[in-house]
Amino acid sequence: MIRCMFSRKLPKLYSRVVHQILRADRQAVCFSTDHCQSIVGAGGTTTSHKKAHHSQVPPVGRNKYCTQPAEALVVSPCLQDPKEDLSQHPAVQRLFQGLKEGHRASLAESITLVESVHRRKRAAAEALLQLVLEHLQQKRVKWKKPSAFRIGLTGPPGAGKSTFIEAFGKFLTDSGHKVAVLAVDPSSSTTGGSLLGDKTRMPELSRDMNAYIRPSPTSGTLGGVNRRTNEAIVLCEGAGYDVILVETVGVGQSEFVVADMVDMFVLLVPPAGGDELQGLKKGIVEVADLVIVNKADGDLLPAARRIQAEYTSALKLIRPRSHVWRPRVIRVSSLTREGIPKAWDRMTGFRNKTWNSGELDMKRRRQHRVWMWNHIQDSMIKLFRQHPGVQRLIDGTEDRVMRGEITPGAAADALLREFQKSPKISNPEPKLDEL
Numbered sequence: 001m002i003r004c005m006f007s008r009k010l011p012k013l014y015s016r017v018v019h020q021i022l023r024a025d026r027q028a029v030c031f032s033t034d035h036c037q038s039i040v041g042a043g044g045t046t047t048s049h050k051k052a053h054h055s056q057v058p059p060v061g062r063n064k065y066c067t068q069p070a071e072a073l074v075v076s077p078c079l080q081d082p083k084e085d086l087s088q089h090p091a092v093q094r095l096f097q098g099l100k101e102g103h104r105a106s107l108a109e110s111i112t113l114v115e116s117v118h119r120r121k122r123a124a125a126e127a128l129l130q131l132v133l134e135h136l137q138q139k140r141v142k143w144k145k146p147s148a149f150r151i152g153l154t155g156p157p158g159a160g161k162s163t164f165i166e167a168f169g170k171f172l173t174d175s176g177h178k179v180a181v182l183a184v185d186p187s188s189s190t191t192g193g194s195l196l197g198d199k200t201r202m203p204e205l206s207r208d209m210n211a212y213i214r215p216s217p218t219s220g221t222l223g224g225v226n227r228r229t230n231e232a233i234v235l236c237e238g239a240g241y242d243v244i245l246v247e248t249v250g251v252g253q254s255e256f257v258v259a260d261m262v263d264m265f266v267l268l269v270p271p272a273g274g275d276e277l278q279g280l281k282k283g284i285v286e287v288a289d290l291v292i293v294n295k296a297d298g299d300l301l302p303a304a305r306r307i308q309a310e311y312t313s314a315l316k317l318i319r320p321r322s323h324v325w326r327p328r329v330i331r332v333s334s335l336t337r338e339g340i341p342k343a344w345d346r347m348t349g350f351r352n353k354t355w356n357s358g359e360l361d362m363k364r365r366r367q368h369r370v371w372m373w374n375h376i377q378d379s380m381i382k383l384f385r386q387h388p389g390v391q392r393l394i395d396g397t398e399d400r401v402m403r404g405e406i407t408p409g410a411a412a413d414a415l416l417r418e419f420q421k422s423p424k425i426s427n428p429e430p431k432l433d434e435l
Helices: 002-026 090-100 104-114 119-143 161-174 203-207 227-238 276-280 298-315 340-357 359-386 388-403 408-421
Strands: 149-154 179-185 211-217 243-247 264-269 290-293 328-331
Touching: 090 104, 090 119, 090 227, 104 119, 104 211, 104 227, 119 227, 149 161, 149 340, 161 179, 161 203, 161 243, 161 340, 179 227, 203 211, 211 227, 227 243, 264 340, 290 298, 290 340, 298 328, 328 340, 340 359, 359 388, 388 408
Parallel strands: 149 243, 149 264, 179 211, 179 243, 264 290, 290 328
Antiparallel strands: none
16 A cells, blocks of 8 residues: 555655756856956845846855866856857866965866866866966976976786885974875776775775875876876966875886876886896887886895896996986885985976076976877877768778678778868757757
């Protein structure tokens, strides 16, 4: 009897819930500067929007603007001009002001915004990044040096990268620095998910208010970093963090993309990290500015000393990339914290020498150019797949390749010729009903 009564009331209850959700979605934050700057009055109520867009907007508390988290910025029915200047939008300005004041919540929200692949959110993220870049440029002119020191940390699996960051980060925060850690976790090739569990290995640093740890997935990117990592570095600098550590996944000898986005590239190796021949191999060792032999304690101390001597000998045979700095090899114990101050002294010595010589400034300029082409490369693949002619032929071409009728190279050439026939590729902005 009770079950029958509940089953009759369930559709009405479900209908009411759906109605409330749709109503809340219609009253979401507007992303139009013409219709959306509803200032909260003294009584906690907002001025009314245009009736063509909203009926009645509920109070939004004591916030200055009627802005919710950045995820709600792009679903507004008030969007009129897709090419409007979003840099002056209240929500973007709120995030920008929060970054300048060093609010961790604003930094987390901003990184989430730049990691979005939604076109409208990407436009808001680019506007925010432009504001942050202008702010950093002003600080750089005032201080005559970069506002943050970017350090990339990489190494094979089991080298102790997270444990080293825990000890090194606590040493820096105790010395008065603000540290941001961008930890990149590998994404599953089967499900696409990531564990994002680096914070569990940094319990002390996670509780430190002068440190910020942000795990991110690789999303299948070779080298352990993606294009969003570079933008997250800019946001961390805008939030006032003067030391930024970028930890990559355990990599091999050829995946060193992180070297193109940091000031100093540090390679961590375990005591059993190979021999002198391994150090001579071209690749990741060749671009390292500092080699740290981790886990140099206990029974592993003799092995750590041996691998330090072998890598030191090997680096002497590699042509240095800098005119003012030669790569060093040092030993560190993340467990006993021995060698941590010496590692920081080597890093600051590298920063001072390269900045005074002008190499660091030129290096950052070249990195901007490299990442511009990386963005173009990523976008071209997307445009290629969206091309009408390619979309018309791609299924049949893939089937012929799988059956062995044509070679993959010939199929790629045919699709590229079709892509080149129509140089004008339509890439319209999303319509209102698509948001």
